[in-house]
Amino acid sequence: MCGIVGYVGPNSTSEVLIAGLARLEYRGYDSAGIAILDSEHEIDVRKRSGKLKELRELLKDSPIKQGNTGIGHTRWATHGGPTDENAHPHLSEDGSVALIHNGIIENFAELREELAGAEFKSDTDTEVVAVLLGRELAQTGDLETAFRNIVKRLHGTFTLLAFATAEPGKIVAARHHSPLVIGLGEGENFLGSDVAAFVEYTRRAIAVEEDSIAVITPDSVQVTDFDGNTVATEEFAVAWDPAAADKGGWPSFMAKEISEQPEAVANTVRGRIKDGLVEIPELAALGDDYLQNINRIIVLACGTAAYAGQVGRYAIEKWARVPVEIELSHEFRYRDPIVDENTLVISISQSGETMDTFLAVSYAKELGLKTVSVCNTQAATIPRESDAAIYTHAGPEVAVASTKAFMAQVVALQLFALHLGRVRGVLADSDHRRAVTQLEALPDKVQQAVESQEQIQQLAHWMADTRSVLFLGRHVGFPVALEGALKLKEIAYIHAEGFAAGELKHGPIALIDHGQPVFVLVPSPRTSPTMHSKVVSNIQEIRSRGARVIAIVETGDTAVLPYADEVIRVPLADPLFEPLLHIIPMQWFALELSTAKGLDVDQPRNLAKSVTVE
Numbered sequence: 172m173c174g175i176v177g178y179v180g181p182n183s184t185s186e187v188l189i190a191g192l193a194r195l196e197y198r199g200y201d202s203a204g205i206a207i208l209d210s211e212h213e214i215d216v217r218k219r220s221g222k223l224k225e226l227r228e229l230l231k232d233s234p235i236k237q238g239n240t241g242i243g244h245t246r247w248a249t250h251g252g253p254t255d256e257n258a259h260p261h262l263s264e265d266g267s268v269a270l271i272h273n274g275i276i277e278n279f280a281e282l283r284e285e286l287a288g289a290e291f292k293s294d295t296d297t298e299v300v301a302v303l304l305g306r307e308l309a310q311t312g313d314l315e316t317a318f319r320n321i322v323k324r325l326h327g328t329f330t331l332l333a334f335a336t337a338e339p340g341k342i343v344a345a346r347h348h349s350p351l352v353i354g355l356g357e358g359e360n361f362l363g364s365d366v367a368a369f370v371e372y373t374r375r376a377i378a379v380e381e382d383s384i385a386v387i388t389p390d391s392v393q394v395t396d397f398d399g400n401t402v403a404t405e406e407f408a409v410a411w412d413p414a415a416a417d418k419g420g421w422p423s424f425m426a427k428e429i430s431e432q433p434e435a436v437a438n439t440v441r442g443r444i445k446d447g448l449v450e451i452p453e454l455a456a457l458g459d460d461y462l463q464n465i466n467r468i469i470v471l472a473c474g475t476a477a478y479a480g481q482v483g484r485y486a487i488e489k490w491a492r493v494p495v496e497i498e499l500s501h502e503f504r505y506r507d508p509i510v511d512e513n514t515l516v517i518s519i520s521q522s523g524e525t526m527d528t529f530l531a532v533s534y535a536k537e538l539g540l541k542t543v544s545v546c547n548t549q550a551a552t553i554p555r556e557s558d559a560a561i562y563t564h565a566g567p568e569v570a571v572a573s574t575k576a577f578m579a580q581v582v583a584l585q586l587f588a589l590h591l592g593r594v595r596g597v598l599a600d601s602d603h604r605r606a607v608t609q610l611e612a613l614p615d616k617v618q619q620a621v622e623s624q625e626q627i628q629q630l631a632h633w634m635a636d637t638r639s640v641l642f643l644g645r646h647v648g649f650p651v652a653l654e655g656a657l658k659l660k661e662i663a664y665i666h667a668e669g670f671a672a673g674e675l676k677h678g679p680i681a682l683i684d685h686g687q688p689v690f691v692l693v694p695s696p697r698t699s700p701t702m703h704s705k706v707v708s709n710i711q712e713i714r715s716r717g718a719r720v721i722a723i724v725e726t727g728d729t730a731v732l733p734y735a736d737e738v739i740r741v742p743l744a745d746p747l748f749e750p751l752l753h754i755i756p757m758q759w760f761a762l763e764l765s766t767a768k769g770l771d772v773d774q775p776r777n778l779a780k781s782v783t784v785e
């Protein structure tokens with residue numbers, strides 16, 4: 172899950188690399204490093220454990236030499252702890268090759284044994300590849316040939332970037348189950364784990380196909396397969412605005428991204444409503460005949476994306492009348508699922524690179540199933556592997572904790588449900604139009620919910636010492652409770668659990684003790700009176716056992732007032748849209764509590780944004 176950037180061209184290579192790493196830091200931030208081939212054809216390396224700021228400090232004290240070829244890396248440690256020695260780039264024994272790597276080389280131990288006499292400076296699998304490449308280059312005398320030969324010997328997952336002292340102005344790169352994109356400039360070219368690596372410099376890009384090798388110089392780009400056969404490439408325009416990947420005056424990316432949710436909703440809906448009904452042009456690739464005959468949907472996703480899937484399930488089952496199962500991607504591959512040709516698989520992934528989800532989608536394809544990807548990242552691996560892609564248009568999400576992507580994923584699934592209901596002829600026009608009206612009204616309502624920040628800030632302040640928080644929800648509120656708990660665990664390092672409110676009496680109520688904070692998502696008394704009264708009873712049950720209740724209710728609901736310690740109000744919405752409003756105070760709560768505890772909101776410990784290992 173490391174971030175990778177490469178540059179060949181006349182600009183300040185170190186600046187380009189550091190700017191790229193700053194945008195890629197969300198992929199990993201255990202350590203960072205850059206290597207530049209200087210004008211005397213020597214490789215200069217600076218690398219440091221810790222966040223990118225440590226490397227910046229090092230570069231201030233010990234400036235790196237300039238040159239027109241460079242690679243940079245931000246690490247999420249797998250083999251070897253996050254130390255200076257283990258940070259990338261790594262060099263070959265004779266210092267003639269610099270190399271960086273994202274992924275895991277599974278046969279590194281065998282390769283290491285084979286490299287008799289080599290003195291390794293790190294514990295990484297990557298250094299083994301650097302040494303191997305150095306030795307192969309010494310034999311073949313040609314970087315591309317040497318690189319091709321060694322890449323074929325590697326097992327596992329990798330994106331590799333390397334350059335050699337003998338061939339200035341050239342970077343070779345390979346990908347196998349790990350992302351790689353090329354940025355096309357004028358007299359300069361770039362490589363990156365994703366377009367964020369170079370979006371500041373060029374919006375023209377090429378997604379490198381699986382199992383390909385790319386070779387870039389300032390004036391040329393060549394892509395081949397591992398055997399050297401040319402692979403056709405397609406240029407695409409990067410839709411992300413570079414400014415969208417900056418904090419824009421907010422104290423953290425997460426705060427900015429929570430506040431961007433109204434636009435995330437509006438942009439995801441835009442262009443998908445025709446004459447008052449939802450039509451998703453991207454689904455044409457599947458054909459209406461196929462959609463009409465779907466008998467089951469399996470949603471594959473991890474973490475927050477899986478919770479978005481759980482919320483979306485209610486919409487698909489209600490509006491399209493197709494049974495839906497949500498399966499964690501990493502579990503799906505290890506069983507023998509009962510499927511047939513009418514089973515549709517929908518994967519959900521913000522990054523489009525999550526290895527567990529990618530492998531689950533590949534497995535679904537092996538089973539002969541059609542696949543739809545709900546994804547936020549243009550030209551990522553998972554949408555490109557799928558039969559159809561519904562892109563969410565949330566814009567770049569940089570904070571590790573997902574917020575606006577969750578919101579856009581839920582909206583995309585609702586759009587999908589409405590499209591499918593229409594195509595299958597099971598959704599009344601009036602219900603469809605009502606749902607569309609609700610979707611169109613959402614951005615304003617989401618904005619009102621975003622404005623709850625101040626109230627939550629105060630709440631988080633008096634709860635800064637809290638050691639455990641519970642979240643309760645019913646129906647669509649249940650996955651939202653799970654998501655609220657996940658946010659808190661991730662960025663405030665607090666024990667948190669979400670429960671279906673009805674499940675409480677089957678065990679978890681034993682956790683309630685004097686002062687235990689419990690967030691309760693209260694359904695609307697107007698549209699869901701029965702569920703509302705059940706949840707109010709749940710509140711009374713926990714309150715009488717000492718819980719401190721924070722109720723999230725719709726404006727005008729007074730029934731909970733006598734039993735809640737704190738009431739957070741959100742605007743009125745139909746039940747299936749409530750999750751999009753209820754989640755916002757919980758996102759703020761996690762952020763504010765993390766801030767109150769003095770933690771790094773955007774880069775929580777042990778995590779990386781894009782989980783490209785299994």
Ligand code: F6R
Pocket residue numbers: 473474475476477519520521522523524525528571572573574657658661780781782
């Ligand atoms: C939580 C979070 C993770 C991701 C999960 C899947 O805030 O961000 O749980 O949702 O790792 O990532 P994507 O959506 O990129 O597949």
